[in-house]
Amino acid sequence: MGIVEAWVREKPIRTFLARLSQRRAEAAAAFLASPSGAAAVDGESGCDGSIPQLSSIANSVVSRCSRILDLATENLQQSFETDFPDSCKEHNTYARELVEYCCHKALHEVTTRPDYLTDKNLRHLMFDMMLAWESPGAQDGFLENDSTSCNSLETEDEDEGSIFYANSTRLAVQVDDKKIVRLSAFARIAPSCPIVADLVTVHNLFDALTCSSGGQLHFLVYDKYLKSLDRALRSVKGIMQSPLASSFQLDAGECILAMDGDRPIRPVLQHIGISAWPGRLILTTHALYFQSIRVGYGDKIVKYDLTTDSNQVIKRDLTGPMGVRLFDKAVMYKSSTLTEPIYFDFPELGGSSRRDYWLAITREVLQVNRFIRKFNLGDVQRAEALSKAILGILRYSAVKEAFHIAPSHFKTTLTFSLAEKLPKGDMVLEALYNNYFQLLDTSLSHLETESIVDKMPRTHSVPFSLYALSRMGFILLQRKDEIEKEISFCAVCFGVTKSLEAALEESFCYSERIESARAxxxxxxxxxxxxxxxxxxxxxxxxxxxxxxxxxxxxxxxxxxxxxxxxxxxxxxxxxxxxxxxxxxxxxxxxxxxxxxxIGDGKLLEVLEVKQPPSKNAVEQILTLQESISKLEDSLQTANIALLKFRAVLFASVPKATEMVAAALIAAAAILVFIPSRYLLVMLVVEVYTREMPLRKQSTEKFRRRIREWWARIPAAPVQMIRPNENKKKI
Known part of the structure; x- marks a missing residue:
């Protein structure tokens, strides 16, 4: 009883009641943001708030969008019909076009907040938008009987307290088997938020999120991805605001993207020749920085610029102590400005995930800077391209941390790396530049901002990556007037993306063929x-x-x-x-x-049957390899001896042989000049083909013997092998 009394004195009942009321307020807000809450509100206000052409889930989403925009549902519908009268004529697509219009308009309004990823109600709303897009019409029976929100499946908001996040996401798939989103809906709604998805990589992102659920996206998986994305954003912002970032002299608009090696238990080793030094590796939008930690020498920062055109190559490689190539955990960096390659080693006990992550994001920075140089982008265009690369790296990091997968090759979620790897990826980059970055140079003086803003959210390819990052605290343009110009442009400009989508579709089609052929x-x-x-x-x-x-x-x-x-x-x-x-x-x-x-029977290619040679053990295989190497060495020696003998003849070390060879060459040149090629070919065929006939066989053998004896009498030119250090001493 004493413990209870002490607890009561320490925690008054009013504190408990205050927390209880706060939780009830949060629950009420979540209820109002859910479809069931929206349906209840609509039910209280009468049936006038619902649109007859829409399904229940679509009406719920449109109702929440109207509250976000502070517009009545009828006014929102009238705005859609006024802005897009052609869509009203198509009865088959009217419901979907209306839902998409409302979703894009509401998301454009909500995502202006810098912390919208932390709002769980907004995460529910975005998922419900995809569900409504898949089943927009009143005739669709999708989720009619089960239109409750995804809130009913929510457990704990923290990942550590949720059974769905503690184990594999398959458990979430087994529980939430009705509310699923497919690729078409995800590709139309998700790119409306540039932080969540990008038009170029949205298909690969969906494949990464649904790799364990057979192409069906469940809310718990989507929610986990958004939480991981929010953590990735906060982590990068924390690095930029840390005291360590101030020690680097960054250029204007340069942002730090990743850092590794700051903990002693997970160092990064820089190998140059046979020497290796531990240190800290930092990747920015412009360069790689390595801060070595040398005892007695202090910290030294070396910059490897990724923005210059210096034939830079970044690839995976082997490394080890004293230059021995043992461990496949390194990234090799080479450029024309370096005398020898640089190796960054990421030692870890299991696998090479650290190395693969750094290889992917460093290549993305290299590719975006190549894109900038190729199309000679201006300040705003350049900042927009870097913003797309930054967001791609953040999405890549979020998928890796949340689901422990790193898509590679044609399935990567990095925009510019994907365009580089895809077949006809150059066409994708050209379409991206023509329909995206060229719009940033358009004059805005003649545009009516008020009238066009209402029409803007129809498309999902608005160039506002820079705008989204600026809201998150990333400053890629130092001049405020340019930032405001970019924000205004993003608010009024929406480009045509048909050519970009056509280029992506053709490229993906080719990539599927290549993948099947590679299999x-x-x-x-x-x-x-x-x-x-x-x-x-x-x-x-x-x-x-x-x-x-x-x-x-x-x-x-x-x-x-x-x-x-x-x-x-x-x-x-x-x-x-x-x-x-x-x-x-x-x-x-x-x-x-x-x-x-x-004309053939059309059957598949028959299997080619090959008789397998007798199997050999390891010792026999080593002996066979040694014998092959010996034969190759003998062939190289024979070729070198022939060249040395020709060198001796060329410089008249053997005068008689030199005279004979010179006379033969003069005669051959005269024959080639004066005799037609047809007769030369006849003579060559007759000579080669009749060597073994009975009439010429004996004379042919005698001629070959004389040639071998003459060749054996010619000495080889002298050769002396010089060691590198001896050569330096002579110089």
Whole structure:
């Protein structure tokens, strides 16, 4: 009882009641923002607030949008019909166009707040907007009987207290199996908030969020993504506002995006040659900074500028102590301004996720700066491009931290890296520039801001990434007039995106074909030198057989067949048909392909059966490899000796051989000049083809023997190998 009395004295009952009333107020606000609350409000005010053409979930969303905009539902509908009269004529799309209009208009109003990602009611509203877009019409039966908000599935607002976030997201999928959003709705609504999604990468972002649910987005997954995105934003802002950021002399408009190596247990090592130093790695929108920590030398900051055109290359690589290539956890940076490559090592116990993350975001910064240089963007355009890259990196970080996945290749969520990797990605960048960044140069003096603002939220590709980041505290333009001009422009300008969407669709189509083709390539790869040789012999079997046949004819094993083949070749050369052989071969291949396409049975390509060579153990494979290397070394030695002997002949180290070779070259030059090429070809064919015939075989062997003996008498030019240090001493 004493403990209870002490608790009562320490925590008065009025404090408990105050907290209870505060929670009830928050619950009431959440109820009003939910579809059920909106339906209750509409029910109290009568049936006049609902639109007959819309479904219940669509009416709920439109009602909440009208409260956000401080407009009556009827006035909002009239505004839509006034701004877009053509959409009213299409009865099949009227409901969806109206819902999309209201959603974009409300989101444009709500997202002006810098902390809108922390508002759980807004997160519910955005998800309900997607649900309403998928089922906008009154005839749609989607969620009619279960139109309760996603609030009913909410557990704890904190991730640590939620069972859905503590384990895999599959549990959330099993619980929330009715309210799902598909790609089409996500692609239309999510890019309205530039922080949430981008038009170029929205498909890949949806694939990343739904990788465990089969292309169906559930609210708990979407909510977890938005919370992770908010944490990523706050983390970057914390780095920019930290005392450490002030030690770097950043350029105007330069923002810090990531930092690693600031903790002793997770260092970043910079390898230059055989030396390695721990330090701190910082990535900004302009450069990479490495602050080395050297005992007795103090902290030294080195800048690697990513904005210059200096043939910069960034890729994954191996590294290790004393230059030994052991661990695949490093990023290699090379440019024409450096004498040797720089390696940034990210040591960790399991996997290489740190290295992959830094490789991806550093490449994105490099690609956006290449885009800026390619199209020679101005100040506002450049800031907008950097803003899109920053938002892409934040989304990439949010997906990685929330779901522990890092999409790569064609599935990356980084805008400029994706355009670089996609087939015909250059067309995507050109369309992005023509329909997006060129609009920033449009004069605004003749535009009516008041009248066009109402029409703006119809599209989801408004260039306001810079505007969104400026609201979040990121300053990429130092001049306030330029920032205000950008905000005004974003409020009035909406560009045509048909060409950009067409370029993206074509590029994605090609990427799907490439992915399917790459899957077949991975299936047919075989291991082992013997197995690959056997496969190549089977693939080249017809050509090998033709070569064997021609060789047997050149050996005059059957004199009659060899004589007939020689007569045929001479006739082809004499009639001038040699120039048509290559076109005839191409035509034959084309005829075979077209025959298989149009006249063939249409069956799939049959499986090529290859006889597997006898298997070898590890020791036998090593011996085979050693033997192959020895043969390659012998071939290189023979080629070098031939070149050295030719060098000796060229500089007259052997006078008689030099005179003989010079006379032969003069005679060959005269023959090539005065004798027509047709007769030269006839002479060459007759000489090569008749070497092994019975009448010439003995003389041919005697001639070869004399040539070998003459070649053996020629000495090789002297060679001396010099060590690098000896060379430096001589200089």
């Amino acid at each position: 077949t390539v991975d299936q047919v790869k075989v291991e082992g030198v013997d197995a690959n040789i056997a496969l190549m012999q089977e693939l080249l079997f017809p050509f090998i057989q033709v070569g064997k046949l021609i060789y047997s004819l050149s050996q005059w094993e059957d004199p009659l067949k060899s004589l007939l083949f020689l007569a045929f070749m001479l006739y082809v050369i004499q009639r001038g048909i040699v120039g048509y052989i290559v076109p005839f071969v191409f035509l034959a291949f084309a005829v075979v392909m077209l025959w298989h396409k149009y």
